Amino acid sequence: MFCYKILLVLVASLIVQSRSDTPIEDLLLEEYHDYNALKKLLETFHRSFSNISKLSSIGKSVQNRDLLVFQITDEINRIEPGEPSVKLIANTHGDEAVGREMLINLIYHLLTNYGKDEKITHLINSTNIFIIPSANPDGFEKIKRKKFSCNLNAGLNSNNIDIELNFPDILDANVTSDTLFEGREAETASLMNWILGNKFVLSGNLRQSVLSKLNLNKDNNLFDHLGSQFMTTRPTTNETISCSGVRLNNTSGSMQEFNYFFSHTFEVNLNLVCCKYPQAEKIKTEWQNSRQALINFISQVHMGIKGFVTDFSDSSFLNERAIYGTPIENAVINVALLDHNVTTNVYGDYWRLLLPGTYKVTAWANGFKSEAKLVDVVENQVTVLNFTLKRENQEIPQPTSPPIWCIIITMSWKC
Template identity: 30%
Template sequence: SPLSNQSSASEKQPLNSSLRLRFNSSLTHSITSSPALSIRREHAGSSSGNVLGRVLLLQLIDDLVRGYRNNETWSLQLLNSTRIHILPSMNPDGFDDAGTHCQYSQGRFNQNGIDLNRNFPDAFAGLRRQSRAVIGWLRTESFVLSANLHGGALVASYPYDNSNGGSELVGGASITPDDDVFVHLAKVYSHNHGSMHQGDSCNDNALFLDGITNGYQWYPLSGGMQDYNYVWAQCLELTLEVSCCKFPPVRELPALWTENKRALRAYIQQVHLGVKGRVFDASGAPVQNAVVEVKGRRNMCPFRTDRYGEYYRLLLPGNYTFTVTYPGHEVLTETLNVPYGPDQYSAMKHDFLLQRTPTDPTQVKPTQVNHHGGPSPSAT
């Protein structure tokens, strides 16, 4: 339809494949005009279709389509400004194996016994056997924001999930360079959720302040998808644990959808945080693989422009100093004042124009631009 299309995210296994759907009012692949967001159900479901993550995403699909057809403002604004990719079940094998219970392991693994939420290249180790279909999917789109839905707890978890000492450890948490943004995103979900923000621990020993947690501080794991997405795919992702019961009974599903409906909408809208734009070389052509760094936010793998020369950085409002590097061109440094974009359904747009490196390397000097008429402040 004009609003959606579908494809498979499966390396053809004998039995099942993972169907993904994309929703947007246009066919653009530009992240500056319509940033891409993905939402997935990671593990399982049941043959009778009553597992929370899958049901929530199917409800979200219905919510988006109905709202758009009824000309509801919230849906029109989201779908006119955002590419929303929904993968209702990444593990259809597990979906067919699960039932309606709160047991942790049943339905977690695919038909080959692999837990797909632990089967991604770890940012702190060498590459391991990969969930190739979903990794391939991530490479076809420049995703900006992502979420995966789980059951078994009630908390919004953010990276890192793992550490080798290379990340910053603060109070038992493994902190990313974009920790402030991750904490903000987690709070957006938890405070728009019906009860997550209350910090219910599901009868565990500890409460979650504001209903959020750093993944490593909660429990360390390797091969998790949210670390992979952040480090290798330049995409900020949360793990949303949306029910204390992993496989709740049918009678509880309507209330659980009501609890999560507003939070899902609000989270999608956060894809419009920060700043976006393109990087142009001295001839005015957009360039791929230019490194776009923000002072004070040095990532393991630097954020780079895509094949369209586009970049996108999710940032909270404030002043930030950007450094853009591309072979054969001078290093460009600019300071930007970034506003809050979600209310306008658009991040701030700013393009970077590079200058050729002089033939005499001794003449190379960083190009500095301050958009406030004064010396460049530090990133805040």
């Protein structure tokens, strides 16, 4: 198969560093990749760039195929407190095949331009990027030998269930923590576990149809902004206009809704070409249209506010970032007049995406008094806003500076 010829060229180019008359990126765009080819490609990418990548599986499909996730960041073997996580997902509908090819090429593009392209290098150094090229591998395997078509209507998984709408419905009174996973498909349950186990800040779901857009009240403008950062970077055509941002009412139980209400993730449907399964030669054009738009979307995670919430009863430093106190996990960050809170990670760090403006932000946690601050959020950058919470019925001790010899000898406060 041609897919395996691609693999041989990749191995020769990436590992042996030989030259090819045809750029590898062009070869990747010549054909759709089935599950086996996708898995081998990702394994090859990881072996060649193991210093900034990790390949893992978040679970199995109904037909026992791995739901593969490719992680890219500069410190791949450790968690960097204060660094936001972004995820991109495609092919939740098996017949929406272009998205999986876009994410395969995005992975390769990010890896091979690290250390060469300034923007990509900065993005990888400051962001934890997770990419799932196919959330419904069984669905794609069903349609891969079908005739190319813009309207296959064959996006379901092997149990004929729409994964996209198989998530818990927040309006269903029967949904509790004990019943959250009842009736979920294997793919859905794996995605839910993954989303709940990782506090993602921003998410993009690559789609190829007229899109739904949730009515998220006071965060609507933020979602519109995030979507526009993707759409306005793409060339404007009649097709992209017809597919962008049509509001539908029937979104209960959707993956986007689950991300927003059950975790603190802002997920945006990113619309590609309307045609779901076009001729393979269309892939290259769509990649040219989407490459910069995808990179621009990922960079939107660096907006709004970020910081640490710590316990000031301990006057030691948190880490090399020189923040007083031990971290408080699951502290709540509330922005006045907005309905959507976020919570801190195990290291006490948080991110809250916000549009430019002045906000009153309050942090609180069980056993601590709340603390409120005013903050000005400016365009195209993130504002640092840290909180040190006082325990109930306890005075905050004033930190004391260590002797000057301690700083000189140890270059730290820990002596």
